[in-house]
Amino acid sequence: MPSEANGRILSPYQGVGGFKPSGRHAGPPIKRGADFPGNGDKRTLNLKEALVRAGLKDGMTVSTHHHFRNGDFLAEQLFSAAHELGIKNLTWFPSAVFPCHEPLIRFIEAGTIHHIEGSLNGPLGAYASQGKMPGLGVLRSHGSRYRALQDGDLRVDIAVIAAPSCDPFGNMTGATGPSACGVLGFAVADAQYADHVIAVTDNLVPFPCAPWQISGNLVDQVVVAERIGDPTQIVSGTTQITRSPERLRIAELATQFVKAAGVLRDGWSFQAGAGGTSLAFTVFVADEMRRGGIRAGFVRGGSTAVVVKMLEDGLTPVILDGQTFDLDGVSSVRENPGHVMTSPFNSYNYHGKGNIATMLDVAILGATEVDLNFNANVVSHSDGQLLHGIGGWQDALFSKCTILAVPTFRNRVPIIRDQLTTMCGPGELVDVVVTERGIAINPRRQDLMDAVQGSDLPIRSLEELKAGAEALCGGPGRTVSPNGEPVAVVTWVDGTALDTLYKTS
Numbered sequence: 001m002p003s004e005a006n007g008r009i010l011s012p013y014q015g016v017g018g019f020k021p022s023g024r025h026a027g028p029p030i031k032r033g034a035d036f037p038g039n040g041d042k043r044t045l046n047l048k049e050a051l052v053r054a055g056l057k058d059g060m061t062v063s064t065h066h067h068f069r070n071g072d073f074l075a076e077q078l079f080s081a082a083h084e085l086g087i088k089n090l091t092w093f094p095s096a097v098f099p100c101h102e103p104l105i106r107f108i109e110a111g112t113i114h115h116i117e118g119s120l121n122g123p124l125g126a127y128a129s130q131g132k133m134p135g136l137g138v139l140r141s142h143g144s145r146y147r148a149l150q151d152g153d154l155r156v157d158i159a160v161i162a163a164p165s166c167d168p169f170g171n172m173t174g175a176t177g178p179s180a181c182g183v184l185g186f187a188v189a190d191a192q193y194a195d196h197v198i199a200v201t202d203n204l205v206p207f208p209c210a211p212w213q214i215s216g217n218l219v220d221q222v223v224v225a226e227r228i229g230d231p232t233q234i235v236s237g238t239t240q241i242t243r244s245p246e247r248l249r250i251a252e253l254a255t256q257f258v259k260a261a262g263v264l265r266d267g268w269s270f271q272a273g274a275g276g277t278s279l280a281f282t283v284f285v286a287d288e289m290r291r292g293g294i295r296a297g298f299v300r301g302g303s304t305a306v307v308v309k310m311l312e313d314g315l316t317p318v319i320l321d322g323q324t325f326d327l328d329g330v331s332s333v334r335e336n337p338g339h340v341m342t343s344p345f346n347s348y349n350y351h352g353k354g355n356i357a358t359m360l361d362v363a364i365l366g367a368t369e370v371d372l373n374f375n376a377n378v379v380s381h382s383d384g385q386l387l388h389g390i391g392g393w394q395d396a397l398f399s400k401c402t403i404l405a406v407p408t409f410r411n412r413v414p415i416i417r418d419q420l421t422t423m424c425g426p427g428e429l430v431d432v433v434v435t436e437r438g439i440a441i442n443p444r445r446q447d448l449m450d451a452v453q454g455s456d457l458p459i460r461s462l463e464e465l466k467a468g469a470e471a472l473c474g475g476p477g478r479t480v481s482p483n484g485e486p487v488a489v490v491t492w493v494d495g496t497a498l499d500t501l502y503k504t505s
Contacts, residue, residue: 001497005136005489006091006115008154010497016426019494021351026152028195031220040207041168044221047200048081051158053221054196058088059114060157063194065187066096067162067174067323071233074162074200077225079107087112091135093156094118095145095186096389100233108133117154118145119389120488121379128487129385131503137386137488139379142186142322143348143355143395144493149193151351153495159194161187161214162228166201170219171212174324175334177203179229182303182324182333184213188343191218202228213341235326241283241306242276246436250405251280253457254364254434259288261451263361263401270362271300271396272307277405278364282306289315300347300360303329303339311338320356322347322392348395350493357392360399367404369420372462374427374442376404377420379490382413384421384504386488394493397429401448408435414469416462423499424490437468 004010011019036042044050056062062082064075075094082090088111092104095118102123107113115135120128128137140148148154163172164179174184179202191197191214199216200223209216242248258264264285272278283306289296295314299307301321305328310316312332320342324330332339347356357363368387369377378393380386396402406415416433431448433440438460441448452459485503492498 013496013498042222050198050221054158061091063093063156063159063190067181068229069234070098070100071230083112089114092116120386125386129504139490141390141394142344142392146189146344149189156194158196159190160198163199163201165203167207167209170216171209173213182330183341185322185343241279247277249436255284260455267297268361272364275366281364308332357398362401363396363399374430376425377422378424380422403432405434408469412473416466
C-alpha cells in the first residue's frame with residue numbers, strides 16, 4: 001500500500017469495525033444572508049462567470065454528481081470553463097463517472113484535472129490504469145463519499161450540481177423539468193459540505209420550487225444553461241434486465257434461496273443492485289410475493305420499472321430511492337408519495353447514528369471475483385484494469401443477508417479464485433454466493449445452512465464451484481503482479497485503505 005495518496009496520509013484497513021473515528025464533523029464556511037441579494041435571486045450569467053465569482057483557483061477540489069449517469073453534460077461544461085480560465089491541477093470529486101465522460105481525458109492531458117477521487121471505469125478507468133493520470137485515483141463507496149465530506153477527509157471547494165428544476169433562490173429537484181432525472185440524493189453531501197455551491201439548471205421555475213429535494217439555503221449561485229443532461233441515458237447497459245439464460249438461472253436460484261431460507265416473508269426488505277442479474281432477481285421475487293400474498297416493509301432503491309410496479313401493485317408501501325435508474329422511476333418519484341428520496345447519509349453513512357443498509361433483510365449484489373474466503377472484488381477483473389466503481393456495493397454488505405449473484409466464469413476466466421486481483425470487501429460480510437452451478441453459504445452462517453437443509457437447492461462449497469469452473473475453462477487465469485506503479489487506492493467504508501491497483505500497461 002502507498003503511505004499517502006495525493007498528499008494525504010493513508011490509514012491501513014483495520015478490519016470491520018476496527019477503526020474508531022474521533023473528532024467532530026466538518027462544515028462549510030459561515031456565510032451571512034446579508035451578503036446575498038435581498039430578493040433571493042442568486043442567478044449568475046453563465047458557469048464560467050460563476051466559477052470566477054466562486055474564486056476558482058489552481059489545485060482546488062470541485063465536485064459533480066452522477067444522477068444523469070451516461071447522459072451527463074455538466075461535467076464537460078464545468079471543465080471546459082475551467083480550462084478557458086487557465087486553471088490547473090484540479091481534483092475532480094464525482095459521485096461516479098461513465099463512458100460519456102471520456103472527453104474529460106483531454107482536460108487531464110491539458111493539466112486542468114490532476115486526478116479523480118471517485119469511481120474510475122470505462123475510458124477513464126482504462127486511462128488511469130495505463131498510469132497516465134498524474135495523481136492517484138481514490139475509490140470510495142457511495143456511503144464513504146458522504147462520510148469523507150462529513151469527516152473532513154477532503155474538502156470540496158466548489159460543488160456544481162445539475163438541477164433539473166430550480167428557482168432563482170436555488171431550491172431544486174430532480175423530479176420535474178425537461179431533464180428530470182428522478183432524485184438528487186448523491187448531491188446532498190456536496191450541497192451540505194462544499195465551501196461554495198453552484199446550481200446549474202435548464203428549467204428555471206418561479207420561487208418556490210416545491211417540493212424541493214435540496215434547499216436553496218445551501219446554494220450560493222444559480223446558473224441557467226441550455227441543457228444539463230439527457231435523462232434517456234440514465235438506463236445504461238448495467239441497468240437492464242439480463243436476457244442470458246445462465247444469469248436468469250442465477251437470479252431464479254437466488255429467489256428460491258431467500259424463499260427456502262425463510263427470509264422472504266411478510267414485512268421483509270431488500271435491495272437489488274443495478275446489474276442485469278440483480279434486476280432479474282427483483283422480477284422473480286416480485287412474482288413469488290404475488291403468489292404468496294407477501295408484502296415488503298420497504299424496498300431500497302435505485303429505482304427501476306420493476307420496483308415501481310411493486311409499489312403500484314401494493315407489494316411494498318415505500319421505495320427508499322438513492323438514485324433513479326430509468327424513466328419509470330423518474331415518473332414515480334414525481335407522482336407517487338410512497339417513492340421517497342434518500343441520500344447516503346441515511347442509507348449508507350458508516351460514521352452516522354445508524355443507516356438503512358443494516359436494516360435490510362437481503363442485498364443482492366454482483367462481483368467480478370470471489371476468493372475461497374468469500375472476499376470479493378468489484379472494481380477490476382483478473383487483468384487488473386479499473387473496470388467498475390464501488391457504488392453502494394461495500395455499504396450494502398452490512399445487510400442481514402448479503403448475496404453475491406455471479407456466474408462461475410466470464411469470458412472463460414473463472415471468477416472464484418485463490419487470491420483476488422483487488423480486495424474490495426471482506427468475506428465476513430458476504431453470506432451467500434449464488435452461481436448458475438450452485439449456491440455456496442459462508443460457514444459463518446450456520447443459521448442459513450440449517451434453514452435450507454433438506455431443500456432441493458444445489459448447495460455446494462466454493463471449492464467445488466471453483467474446481468468445476470476450472471475444469472471447463474482450463475485454469476484460473478493469470479494473476480496481476482503488484483510490482484508496478486500504483487494508479488489507485490481502494491478505501492473501506494470507514495476511510496481506511498484496503499488495497500491498491502497498479503499500472504497495467
